[in-house]
Amino acid sequence: MSPAPPDWNHALRSARQLADLALDFDCAATMPLDPAARLAMAEAALVGVGNPSSTHGKGQAGRALVEWARRQLAEALGIAPRELALTSGATEANALAWRGALEPMLAAGRSPAVLTSVVEHASVRALTAEYRARGLPVVELAVDGRGCWLTDDLAGRLEGLDLGFASLILVNNETGVVHPVAQVAHAARTRGAIVHADATQALGRLAVEPATLGVDLLTLSGHKFGAPCGTGALWVRPGAKVYAIQPGHQELGLRGGTENVLGLVGLGAAAVTLGARLAQSPSVRALRDQLLAGLLALGAVRNADLPAEQESGHIANVSLPGLDAPRLVMALDLAGVAVSAGSACASGTLEPSHVVRSMFGTDTTGEARARGAVRWSLGPHHDRVAVERALAVTAEVVGRLRQGKATRH
Numbered sequence: 001m002s003p004a005p006p007d008w009n010h011a012l013r014s015a016r017q018l019a020d021l022a023l024d025f026d027c028a029a030t031m032p033l034d035p036a037a038r039l040a041m042a043e044a045a046l047v048g049v050g051n052p053s054s055t056h057g058k059g060q061a062g063r064a065l066v067e068w069a070r071r072q073l074a075e076a077l078g079i080a081p082r083e084l085a086l087t088s089g090a091t092e093a094n095a096l097a098w099r100g101a102l103e104p105m106l107a108a109g110r111s112p113a114v115l116t117s118v119v120e121h122a123s124v125r126a127l128t129a130e131y132r133a134r135g136l137p138v139v140e141l142a143v144d145g146r147g148c149w150l151t152d153d154l155a156g157r158l159e160g161l162d163l164g165f166a167s168l169i170l171v172n173n174e175t176g177v178v179h180p181v182a183q184v185a186h187a188a189r190t191r192g193a194i195v196h197a198d199a200t201q202a203l204g205r206l207a208v209e210p211a212t213l214g215v216d217l218l219t220l221s222g223h224k225f226g227a228p229c230g231t232g233a234l235w236v237r238p239g240a241k242v243y244a245i246q247p248g249h250q251e252l253g254l255r256g257g258t259e260n261v262l263g264l265v266g267l268g269a270a271a272v273t274l275g276a277r278l279a280q281s282p283s284v285r286a287l288r289d290q291l292l293a294g295l296l297a298l299g300a301v302r303n304a305d306l307p308a309e310q311e312s313g314h315i316a317n318v319s320l321p322g323l324d325a326p327r328l329v330m331a332l333d334l335a336g337v338a339v340s341a342g343s344a345c346a347s348g349t350l351e352p353s354h355v356v357r358s359m360f361g362t363d364t365t366g367e368a369r370a371r372g373a374v375r376w377s378l379g380p381h382h383d384r385v386a387v388e389r390a391l392a393v394t395a396e397v398v399g400r401l402r403q404g405k406a407t408r409h
């Protein structure tokens with residue numbers, strides 16, 4: 001075996017130091033790798049398969065692993081394997097859905113309207129901005145103060161429009177709000193639109209059945225349910241008119257390029273755990289409630305305060321009056337607790353996320369609430385002890401911040 005490349009030990013050590021957070025409450029950003037996925041990937045790496053598109057035996061060994069993964073995911077979703085285009089994640093699947101549906105309409109001289117909402121993931125917000133800039137009319141569902149879509153006047157707003165496409169988030173990644181996708185999808189499909197749902201945060205938390213949701217395209221991401229980062233899929237309803245954005249023979253002809261064989265093996269192995277994850281979601285919710293109660297006792301206010309059936313149960317989005325989210329998130333990180341201000345894609349900026357901002361008014365109180373919003377998210381690996389420890393650390397950090405200091409433990 002050849003020695004490790006020069007910087008590898010250093011890179012691994014610093015990654016370990018940074019990642020070795022005892023208390024990771026940022027599962028909506030990425031879920032820890034499932035042990036089954038870890039093992040399957042390690043075993044597959046030792047086999048040393050070839051390019052799945054090669055016709056020789058080594059290539060076919062790679063093809064067999066990719067197709068195994070596709071079957072596991074299809075089985076977990078109750079669909080046929082040939083309906084899944086495997087991708088590098090949800091961002092790519094979202095782009096494939098949008099471009100795959102809209103570009104042919106544009107090429108045919110249409111200027112179709114798009115229906116979406118103001119609380120979509122950043123990847124969909126970026127696509128919305130792009131197609132709006134290219135001249136397409138966009139109808140956006142606004143939200144109320146609890147993060148729920150306002151749909152009362154939908155029919156009126158769509159009247160007279162040539163609706164071509166709808167893109168709707170099923171479970172919000174910052175608040176956990178479960179949106180009425182089936183209802184809005186029905187309204188859009190009866191007007192002839194291709195309907196896409198982003199179910200990235202829903203898998204393993206809600207029973208997701210693509211075929212009965214009433215949509216044509218469905219996005220999912222592996223690293224939200226125990227697969228490695230950089231894996232995901234777009235489900236394409238048989239007969240849906242979607243075109244390739246990266247031509248190639250792979251992945252239903254929609255997504256050219258050599259498949260990420262090892263990552264997809266991890267995706268397949270994690271897909272097998274989806275049923276168990278769903279079965280554990282009531283206990284994740286109970287832990288989330290325990291965490292929420294503790295945060296409220298520290299003076300926090302809950303954002304998107306909804307009854308259980310309207311939210312996913314894995315997220316607690318709260319604001320602590322007087323404390324800005326970036327400061328709190330950083331102080332908690334120094335104390336060994338990982339949480340986030342907004343989605344992983346929006347963090348790194350000091351701006352409150354567009355989701356919490358859209359829920360609150362632009363007056364001083366609304367702005368302060370949005371600026372303080374912190375997302376805590378949980379998974380099946382958490383237990384009561386972890387929640388108690390996180391709350392104890394948080395109480396101490398909040399106390400210190402309120403007195404104006406923060407130190408590393």
Ligand SMILES: Cc1ncc(COP(=O)(O)O)c(C=O)c1O
Nearest residue numbers: 089090091121173198200201221
């Ligand atoms: C709702 C939603 N859509 C899309 C994405 C992007 O997923 P990926 O990291 O797989 O590109 C995320 C990730 O946070 C998400 O929560």
